[in-house]
Amino acid sequence: MLLCEDPPFLDLLEAVRRGDLEQVSTLVENFGVDVNRVDKYDYSPLILASLCGHMPVVKYLLEHGAVLERDTFDGARCLYGALNDEIRNLLLKYDASTAVDLMQPFAAHLSSLFRKTALLDCHDVVFDGRYEAHRFLLGARSAHLRGVLAKKASGGVGSEANIRIGEGEKDALEYLLRWLYVDARDTGLSQGEMAQLLLLADRLGLEDIADFYLNPKDLPRRDLRQQQSRRAQDDMERWVDEEVLGKAFEVSAPVGECSELAREAFKRVENSPADCLLAIPSPGGALVYPVSRAMLIRSEYYLTLFTSPFAEAQTSLPVTTLEVDRPVAEIVLRFLYTDKAEIPRELAVQVVETASFLLMDKDRSLKSLAAIALTSDEDELPEGTDIYAILRVAWLTDTPRLEQFAARWIAHHFDACIFSTDFADAVLESAGRIRDRQETDTVELVDDIRFYLQDRFGIYFGLESAERQREMRGKEIENDVFLPGGLTQYELDYNETLRKLDDVLGGLNLDV
Numbered sequence: 001m002l003l004c005e006d007p008p009f010l011d012l013l014e015a016v017r018r019g020d021l022e023q024v025s026t027l028v029e030n031f032g033v034d035v036n037r038v039d040k041y042d043y044s045p046l047i048l049a050s051l052c053g054h055m056p057v058v059k060y061l062l063e064h065g066a067v068l069e070r071d072t073f074d075g076a077r078c079l080y081g082a083l084n085d086e087i088r089n090l091l092l093k094y095d096a097s098t099a100v101d102l103m104q105p106f107a108a109h110l111s112s113l114f115r116k117t118a119l120l121d122c123h124d125v126v127f128d129g130r131y132e133a134h135r136f137l138l139g140a141r142s143a144h145l146r147g148v149l150a151k152k153a154s155g156g157v158g159s160e161a162n163i164r165i166g167e168g169e170k171d172a173l174e175y176l177l178r179w180l181y182v183d184a185r186d187t188g189l190s191q192g193e194m195a196q197l198l199l200l201a202d203r204l205g206l207e208d209i210a211d212f213y214l215n216p217k218d219l220p221r222r223d224l225r226q227q228q229s230r231r232a233q234d235d236m237e238r239w240v241d242e243e244v245l246g247k248a249f250e251v252s253a254p255v256g257e258c259s260e261l262a263r264e265a266f267k268r269v270e271n272s273p274a275d276c277l278l279a280i281p282s283p284g285g286a287l288v289y290p291v292s293r294a295m296l297i298r299s300e301y302y303l304t305l306f307t308s309p310f311a312e313a314q315t316s317l318p319v320t321t322l323e324v325d326r327p328v329a330e331i332v333l334r335f336l337y338t339d340k341a342e343i344p345r346e347l348a349v350q351v352v353e354t355a356s357f358l359l360m361d362k363d364r365s366l367k368s369l370a371a372i373a374l375t376s377d378e379d380e381l382p383e384g385t386d387i388y389a390i391l392r393v394a395w396l397t398d399t400p401r402l403e404q405f406a407a408r409w410i411a412h413h414f415d416a417c418i419f420s421t422d423f424a425d426a427v428l429e430s431a432g433r434i435r436d437r438q439e440t441d442t443v444e445l446v447d448d449i450r451f452y453l454q455d456r457f458g459i460y461f462g463l464e465s466a467e468r469q470r471e472m473r474g475k476e477i478e479n480d481v482f483l484p485g486g487l488t489q490y491e492l493d494y495n496e497t498l499r500k501l502d503d504v505l506g507g508l509n510l511d512v
Helices: 007-018 021-029 045-052 055-063 073-080 085-093 105-115 135-141 143-151 167-180 191-203 208-214 221-245 259-266 300-306 326-338 345-357 366-374 387-397 400-412 421-432 444-457 466-473 489-507
Strands: 125-127 131-133 161-163 249-251 276-282 285-291 319-321
Touching: 007 021, 007 045, 021 055, 021 366, 045 055, 045 073, 045 085, 055 085, 073 085, 105 221, 131 135, 131 167, 135 143, 135 167, 135 221, 143 161, 167 191, 167 208, 191 208, 208 221, 221 285, 221 326, 249 259, 259 276, 259 285, 259 319, 276 326, 285 326, 326 345, 326 366, 345 366, 345 387, 366 400, 387 400, 387 421, 400 444, 421 444, 421 489, 444 489
Parallel strands: 125 161, 276 319
Antiparallel strands: 125 131, 249 285, 276 285
16 A cells, blocks of 8 residues: 555544544545555554454445455454454455445535436536536536636526537537536446547546546546546635635625625626625625535525525525624535535634534534534633533534533543532533433533543553553553552542532532
8 A cells, every 4th residue: 555644644544543433434535535545654544443443433444445455464464453353354254345335425416416316406507408517517627618608608697508519529428527527427438439528528628537437547436436526626626716715795785685785796796607695794794705506505504595485595696694704604615615624723613503503514514524623632722712612512513522522621621620600500501401300310411521530530441551551541650559448549539539529519409
């Protein structure tokens, strides 16, 4: 396997070591990180997952293309280094030919637009009355088509462009469109079809199509699809920068009253294929982005909006609003168009809230990316926030990763938190989240804090080696002294910490 020292790949290895399946899946599916690479120590993600005993991660990597060649050094290392027999048996019986061919969410969405399985049909281009397509996607993927469509934009928003092609290119057109929409067929082309396709691709400046269909390197189908999807993501990133973020404009009216002014101002935006406008607050009124409904509907919120009978959704150029700051809005737009987003930690809480509001909260969603960004540092909090604000956002948005982060942070900063009114309020609020709570019911926040206190004091680590315990505790323990009563200082400190917690719970009349 090839060496890779790119930061995203190293992030993947670190997530694998921790068994963090949420971050592993995000890096593989949203950011296209290759699972078949090694670091400078010759560790691949699959080898690390096997050594560390993370069965769900091992299974995920195998299903997403991780190669196990049993007769190679790497394959033997993976098999014989597996932490337990369950993982070893999975590796032995796994057949790469049965791997689940799960497309990235980004690629799956583009494919649904071509196949007309998306729940909103908003095509605005027709090739010879036969194949339907979308201006923004054609423009993003081909500079030639971008120019052709600019000349045909005179019909205005909602009009349909009809592009005629030569008789000798019609048979190849479907293959070309499938490639543009990351929906390429597996079936081979005849010599005549291939010749037509290559000529058409050359004219449209799409040289990569030849590599896909000719496959001179004899790459597996999965690798070809990944290359195809990454190229589409790169094209879409440029499009967002130039045509969405780069063509944003101001109008001097509040967000809730800017629709007519925004539509009028949009007429002065040159050659934009946008069929929707997104307005956010700005110091002078509203900042408006020209966007495409075909990409906004990746959010369940916008899908519902545009398929509903609301009057605004039925106009030829709907104007939708979002009450967020510009940096957060642009993170949302980048994710909708590319499935990727760089989220500064100080904005992560706002992005979690916004993603939850927009119903972008499935696995590998924007909410997941923001939660991963926020929890990237287990000790320092993002500037301008506090742990109880994070905890309440976790509850409000149903984000377990943030709940666990908050509980761990409180456990590791226990003395600074335990006697504060904020802590007492959070415990009571957690208790109140249990419907029909009985007096002796547990409180989820308290249970989580107790778990992380055990982690902090090493209570679960008694059967581990001294070296492993040092790693877990972060302290020297070789000279642990058993005090009267047969307990170590760690255990005495742990018991004293629990006593303080029980005292606070007693003062709140909570018997947990």
